[in-house]
Amino acid sequence: MWWFKLACIALAVATAVLGVSAAPPSVVDLAHCPKSCGGVNISYPFGIGQGCFRPGFEVTCNHNARPPKLFLTNTTTKIVQTYPWGGVDMFIFFNIATRPGAFGSYNRSWKAPGKSLFIGQDFIVVIIGCGVEAFLFDTTSGPGNLLGSCVTMCDDMVALEIAEGGYCNGMACCYIVLYAPFEVHAFRLDIIQKEQAVPVALVNATTLKAFLLEYKDMYTFSILDLLSDKVNESTIGAATVHLWPVITDQPNCQTARMHEQYACAASNCQEYGENVGYWCTCSNENDHGNPYIVGRGGCSEGKYCSSILWQCCPQ
Numbered sequence: 101m102w103w104f105k106l107a108c109i110a111l112a113v114a115t116a117v118l119g120v121s122a123a124p125p126s127v128v129d130l131a132h133c134p135k136s137c138g139g140v141n142i143s144y145p146f147g148i149g150q151g152c153f154r155p156g157f158e159v160t161c162n163h164n165a166r167p168p169k170l171f172l173t174n175t176t177t178k179i180v181q182t183y184p185w186g187g188v189d190m191f192i193f194f195n196i197a198t199r200p201g202a203f204g205s206y207n208r209s210w211k212a213p214g215k216s217l218f219i220g221q222d223f224i225v226v227i228i229g230c231g232v233e234a235f236l237f238d239t240t241s242g243p244g245n246l247l248g249s250c251v252t253m254c255d256d257m258v259a260l261e262i263a264e265g266g267y268c269n270g271m272a273c274c275y276i277v278l279y280a281p282f283e284v285h286a287f288r289l290d291i292i293q294k295e296q297a298v299p300v301a302l303v304n305a306t307t308l309k310a311f312l313l314e315y316k317d318m319y320t321f322s323i324l325d326l327l328s329d330k331v332n333e334s335t336i337g338a339a340t341v342h343l344w345p346v347i348t349d350q351p352n353c354q355t356a357r358m359h360e361q362y363a364c365a366a367s368n369c370q371e372y373g374e375n376v377g378y379w380c381t382c383s384n385e386n387d388h389g390n391p392y393i394v395g396r397g398g399c400s401e402g403k404y405c406s407s408i409l410w411q412c413c414p415q
């Protein structure tokens with residue numbers, strides 16, 4: 101089977117010459133890359149270090165934390181899990197110090213590095229605090245389109261105690277719902293704290309909290325969360341959002357296929373929105389191979405990873 105060998109040599113040479121600039125890589129190309137950080141697996145296109153990630157998908161492991169924590173590079177967004185079949189689970193939350201009862205205007209923003217991620221599931225932004233109005237803007241392009249707003253009140257302690265353990269209902273807690281597909285790569289949350297009397301029992305509720313949550317994981321309100329200095333990944337439990345990778349160096353599949361940098365291996369090219377990029381999936385939805393890598397570990401049905409070629413090309 102001389103032609104198999106020839107094909108393998110050609111493949112190996114191409115890999116060696118083009119190195120990591122050739123997309124997509126194989127497990128061999130990625131062999132030198134860190135595989136995990138603090139128990140979180142790292143799957144391409146995410147990666148740490150030279151040749152280990154696609155632009156926009158660089159992650160950083162903070163080894164000073166115990167256990168180490170994985171972040172999107174240059175952000176404070178902690179990654180909880182990356183999936184070989186695409187995307188990441190992340191915590192996105194803000195703790196905002198305020199003076200209760202006094203007027204204040206606050207804003208916080210979030211941006212996916214390189215516009216490389218989008219929120220593909222219905223999600224909510226929960227706001228916990230007294231007497232606030234919150235406005236969520238999509239800042240993906242331009243200064244911001246209003247996506248939704250909500251209002252909280254704390255004047256009635258009895259109502260607040262009734263709200264305990266239930267869904268946010270405006271008593272110290274409100275939420276803004278966003279339905280997928282939601283083409284957001286960046287958003288800003290503006291919060292106005294109104295001047296108003298706060299019940300004595302709540303004078304120490306000085307930190308506003310805001311976090312993203314998948315709609316299906318609806319947050320249940322707790323007065324303890326209102327009173328706490330801050331929320332974090334432990335206190336808000338399962339409050340993660342799943343973000344999908346989007347390759348934005350080409351606007352759509354048609355143009356992407358013509359470029360050497362085309363990200364999809366033995367996988368399908370998918371578009372979301374109009375000319376905002378594409379992502380890759382295995383043709384069988386139960387196939388949890390990585391659509392961004394060729395050969396072993398990639399989608400199991402693709403043209404590059406026929407079982408014959410695997411055997412032919414040692415890893």
Ligand SMILES: *[C@@H]1O[C@H](CO)[C@@H](O)[C@H](O)[C@H]1NC(C)=O
Pocket residue numbers: 141181
């Ligand atoms: C992480 O990778 C290890 C080794 O490949 C695997 O056994 C484990 O199930 C993975 N964890 C998750 C949460 O995917």
Ligand SMILES: *[C@@H]1O[C@H](CO)[C@@H](O)[C@H](O)[C@H]1NC(C)=O
Pocket residue numbers: 156158173174213
């Ligand atoms: C992170 O920030 C540094 C310094 O501002 C910059 O040089 C680098 O390109 C950034 N990396 C990413 C992935 O945005």
Ligand SMILES: *[C@@H]1O[C@H](CO)[C@@H](O)[C@H](O)[C@H]1NC(C)=O
Pocket residue numbers: 206207
């Ligand atoms: C956000 O707040 C900062 C000050 O904290 C302010 O300088 C900036 O203009 C605000 N941005 C918007 C869009 O309101």
Ligand SMILES: *[C@@H]1O[C@H](CO)[C@@H](O)[C@H](O)[C@H]1NC(C)=O
Pocket residue numbers: 300301302303304
């Ligand atoms: C608020 O905090 C102060 C200082 O920690 C404490 O002395 C006070 O009892 C607290 N007030 C309430 C109502 O919890």
Ligand SMILES: *[C@@H]1O[C@H](CO)[C@@H](O)[C@H](O)[C@H]1NC(C)=O
Pocket residue numbers: 331332333334335
């Ligand atoms: C979350 O906050 C609690 C209470 O402030 C703290 O004990 C815990 O260590 C924090 N967890 C993380 C992961 O930062």
